[in-house]
Amino acid sequence: MHLSRPGLALTALCVAALSACSTSATSGSPSASDGLLVATTVSPITSIAASIGGDRVRIEGIVPEGTNSHTFEPEPSVAALLSTADLILVNGLKLEDPTLSLAETNKKADAKIVEIGTNVLPESDYIYDFSFPKEEGKPNPHLWTDTAYTVKYAAAIREELSALDPANAAYYAANFTAFEKKVNELDAAVRTDQQTVPQGNLKLLTYHDAYAYFAKDFGWQVIGAVQPKNFSDPNASDVAALIDQVKAQNVKTIFGSEVFPSKVLEEIGRATGATYEDSLRDDDLPGAPGEADHSWLGLMKYNYATMIKGLGGQTPSIDAVVVDSTVPDNAVYPQ
Ligand SMILES: [Zn+2]
Numbered sequence: 001m002h003l004s005r006p007g008l009a010l011t012a013l014c015v016a017a018l019s020a021c022s023t024s025a026t027s028g029s030p031s032a033s034d035g036l037l038v039a040t041t042v043s044p045i046t047s048i049a050a051s052i053g054g055d056r057v058r059i060e061g062i063v064p065e066g067t068n069s070h071t072f073e074p075e076p077s078v079a080a081l082l083s084t085a086d087l088i089l090v091n092g093l094k095l096e097d098p099t100l101s102l103a104e105t106n107k108k109a110d111a112k113i114v115e116i117g118t119n120v121l122p123e124s125d126y127i128y129d130f131s132f133p134k135e136e137g138k139p140n141p142h143l144w145t146d147t148a149y150t151v152k153y154a155a156a157i158r159e160e161l162s163a164l165d166p167a168n169a170a171y172y173a174a175n176f177t178a179f180e181k182k183v184n185e186l187d188a189a190v191r192t193d194q195q196t197v198p199q200g201n202l203k204l205l206t207y208h209d210a211y212a213y214f215a216k217d218f219g220w221q222v223i224g225a226v227q228p229k230n231f232s233d234p235n236a237s238d239v240a241a242l243i244d245q246v247k248a249q250n251v252k253t254i255f256g257s258e259v260f261p262s263k264v265l266e267e268i269g270r271a272t273g274a275t276y277e278d279s280l281r282d283d284d285l286p287g288a289p290g291e292a293d294h295s296w297l298g299l300m301k302y303n304y305a306t307m308i309k310g311l312g313g314q315t316p317s318i319d320a321v322v323v324d325s326t327v328p329d330n331a332v333y334p335q
Contacts, residue, residue, distance in 0.1 A: 039085035047296040051179040054327030064334040079106040092118030093141035120152040131209035146214040147187035189317035197313035207256040246272040253310035
């Protein structure tokens, strides 16, 4: 969190000559230090929020990058952040239940908790599968790996910020428009480039089951996910069944991620001849906080390109998407 010197000087001037000072969008905007404090959970949601809030809100993530968000238990110290936040944004869909209950216990009386994913996904569209079986009551929560839901997340965040801070509503609306344009650009690029994948190859076997909604939207087939519902490694008979499935469906590449390193995928690769690509990033943003790549856009550009190349396609359109933003990202991303 840093205040720019011009901002301080302007504040002083405003005190000296009140009549001359309006909250002009470019120079006299409220600084983030006296703006809203927004607590978020996983880094893709933190990044989407930063794309809308820019430097007019303070945003602080809770789930460290590279952590299994599904089993994450916040430290008691997170209560301090939750007790001062004006707005608490979680994915919901039962992803962050321990954080949610800590928030409910500790939040300011007038602070709002918004379960964005729960709000944008009708129950009739819940996806249950091997890693998220219906009998457990927890649907697959990964909406942010799909472009259309990402735009819905951004719109929901714009609405919440505008309601709490109407003075900056035009700023949040402009940021939303710019972000939506970028997401749609990436969406179109993926739809173009996936056509270069040989016929019948758009089949995904991932370790972590993060692409169910994306696959449905883009016409890919998720043939399986390796990780069982308790996020441990699968047992021998599950592995044997996956090996049969990979062979039967002639899957070219199986995908693992840095967040969930697994020997099991290597084993499936060896047994089937499928290539093992282990660099999907799930919700671990590329680069370092503050860099352009360290963003939802950087993350998903990388993941989509890696998947399409792994399945035998080329990615000239995705590669051409410039990862940048019209606003600075000053959010706190715990590492
Ligand atoms: Zn996940």
